[in-house]
Amino acid sequence: MSTAPxxxxxxxxxxxxxxxxxxxxxxxxxxxxxxxxxxxxVAIYIMQADETYGLHFTAVQKGHIFAWWFIFxxxxxxxxxxYADRYGYKKTLAFSVTLNIIGYIMMAFMTSFWGFFTAxxxxxxxxxxxKPSLQGSLAQNVTKENSSLGWGIFYWxxxxxxxxAPLLAGFIRNNPAWEQNAWQILFLTSxxxxxxxxxMLFTFKDYxxxxxxxxxxxxxxxxxxxxxxxxxxxxxxLIMSSFWLMMYQLWDLHPNxxxxxxxxxxxxxxxxxxxxxxxWVVETARGPQVPQEYLIxxxxxxxxxxxxxxxxxxxxxxxxxxMVIGMSVATAGVIVAGFTNVGGVFLLGVALFSLGxxxxxxxxxxxxxxxxxxxxKGLYLGYVNIPIGIxxxxxxxxxxxxxxxxxxxxxxxxxxxxxHTEMGEGVTWTGNIDRLSEILNVPRTEAFVKLQQVTGLxxxxxxxLLWDTYHPxxxxxxxxxxxxxxxxxxxxxxxxxxxxxxxxxx
Numbered sequence: 001m002s003t004a005p006x007x008x009x010x011x012x013x014x015x016x017x018x019x020x021x022x023x024x025x026x027x028x029x030x031x032x033x034x035x036x037x038x039x040x041x042v043a044i045y046i047m048q049a050d051e052t053y054g055l056h057f058t059a060v061q062k063g064h065i066f067a068w069w070f071i072f073x074x075x076x077x078x079x080x081x082x083y084a085d086r087y088g089y090k091k092t093l094a095f096s097v098t099l100n101i102i103g104y105i106m107m108a109f110m111t112s113f114w115g116f117f118t119a120x121x122x123x124x125x126x127x128x129x130x131k132p133s134l135q136g137s138l139a140q141n142v143t144k145e146n147s148s149l150g151w152g153i154f155y156w157x158x159x160x161x162x163x164x165a166p167l168l169a170g171f172i173r174n175n176p177a178w179e180q181n182a183w184q185i186l187f188l189t190s191x192x193x194x195x196x197x198x199x200m201l202f203t204f205k206d207y208x209x210x211x212x213x214x215x216x217x218x219x220x221x222x223x224x225x226x227x228x229x230x231x232x233x234x235x236x237x238l239i240m241s242s243f244w245l246m247m248y249q250l251w252d253l254h255p256n257x258x259x260x261x262x263x264x265x266x267x268x269x270x271x272x273x274x275x276x277x278x279x280w281v282v283e284t285a286r287g288p289q290v291p292q293e294y295l296i297x298x299x300x301x302x303x304x305x306x307x308x309x310x311x312x313x314x315x316x317x318x319x320x321x322x323m324v325i326g327m328s329v330a331t332a333g334v335i336v337a338g339f340t341n342v343g344g345v346f347l348l349g350v351a352l353f354s355l356g357x358x359x360x361x362x363x364x365x366x367x368x369x370x371x372x373x374x375x376x377k378g379l380y381l382g383y384v385n386i387p388i389g390i391x392x393x394x395x396x397x398x399x400x401x402x403x404x405x406x407x408x409x410x411x412x413x414x415x416x417x418x419x420h421t422e423m424g425e426g427v428t429w430t431g432n433i434d435r436l437s438e439i440l441n442v443p444r445t446e447a448f449v450k451l452q453q454v455t456g457l458x459x460x461x462x463x464x465l466l467w468d469t470y471h472p473x474x475x476x477x478x479x480x481x482x483x484x485x486x487x488x489x490x491x492x493x494x495x496x497x498x499x500x501x502x503x504x505x506x
Contacts, residue, residue: 063400074389099126152311264343330356
């Protein structure tokens with residue numbers, strides 16, 4: 001195994017880490033808070049049929065947006081990591097902060113498909129420069145002895161921001177006083193939080209990457225391509241791509257799935273009637289429900305509480321061993337969360353998923369940080385985002401088609417009207433989802449209400465009718481879970497081969 005020489009940053013230490021390490025963690029926390037405030041609810045804004053002030057794009061259009069979001073945000077770091085090493089981490093961070101602010105502001109005001117798509121790509125590009133420059137700086141602040149704890153703390157801080165963000169998003173989105181402008185306020189709030197990182201950049205000095213500073217931009221690009229063609233790295237990237245394909249659907253597909261199908265009245269009934277929780281329960285046509293962003297917040301909350309103890313307990317495990325365990329538990333969590341429409345059971349799935357994520361997430365950074373050759377930590381920690389990009393791109397395209405065809409409640413309401421009511425008599429329908437609105441003369445945004453009118457059922461009974469008729473939980477989640485299981489098996493084999501390789505070269 002090849003490891004880079006340690007560069008000891010100067011200055012005082014705090015709890016065993018340089019002060020700059022902690023400042024970098026704060027920068028990451030602000031960036032993630034801004035990001036997840038948007039990401040936790042933007043799926044609703046983009047496509048939810050019954051979101052009054054949403055964009056009402058289709059599931060396929062949402063899939064395209066998310067897919068290219070992943071590509072720009074997660075594949076670009078393969079190249080931006082090399083530029084961060086070459087031109088300096090702080091300069092790259094300042095550039096990324098600027099792009100992120102512009103992206104959030106554009107998202108607040110762009111409402112056409114291509115306008116909003118462009119805004120998302122600007123944000124994604126900013127994030128692509130942010131990740132390797134921040135993580136490259138952080139890698140220079142940890143040693144082989146404390147890297148497991150260092151990356152565990154980093155992952156913990158990420159989730160402090162990720163835990164607060166959905167609560168902030170829910171407060172803004174469900175505040176009656178801001179109803180008409182809530183989405184714009186949310187995007188601009190994320191821009192404001194991101195602005196705080198301009199201030200944070202003055203709190204530490206830049207860290208030397210150890211990279212060759214004489215390369216021009218084209219040479220950096222060629223250098224980046226050459227380094228990725230290492231067989232063990234390629235196999236690991238492909239395995240992790242399959243896992244992240246499944247994993248990211250918890251955040252990108254589940255918001256719509258929960259909003260359409262989940263009955264969280266059991267969770268709503270135990271939330272205290274205190275002012276702090278006044279936006280945690282909303283009255284809907286199906287009765288009191290907990291908005292999906294609050295349910296998914298359990299993921300980040302558990303990581304905040306348990307991440308450091310878990311990192312300490314697994315500090316002596318090989319990185320790949322910990323990842324195998326983590327991926328197995330996370331897959332079990334997705335199975336539990338995906339096959340239910342009961343709020344409490346979904347939270348059990350999130351708990352399992354979160355435990356698996358605690359073992360997998362920081363270990364993937366640690367693994368590449370440890371095998372990175374000298375002067376290439378930023379480059380290799382840019383590679384760590386490639387599986388997220390490939391898996392996210394493929395998963396988003398799959399989810400757009402699968403959910404838009406077999407899972408979205410508004411579309412299934414249209415299908416039911418055609419297949420099981422008088423509205424479908426004499427109508428020839430070949431199965432093309434795009435023609436349902438035309439042949440019924442009922443748009444997606446009105447289909448579920450129309451179903452209630454035709455059947456005489458209330459919202460809760462109509463939802464149950466569609467759930468029992470079309471079984472969206474199986475049609476939607478089985479393909480993703482199968483891919484996740486295959487990824488776990490492949491990683492088990494890879495871990496055994498990698499251990500033999502390391503023992504031979506020890």
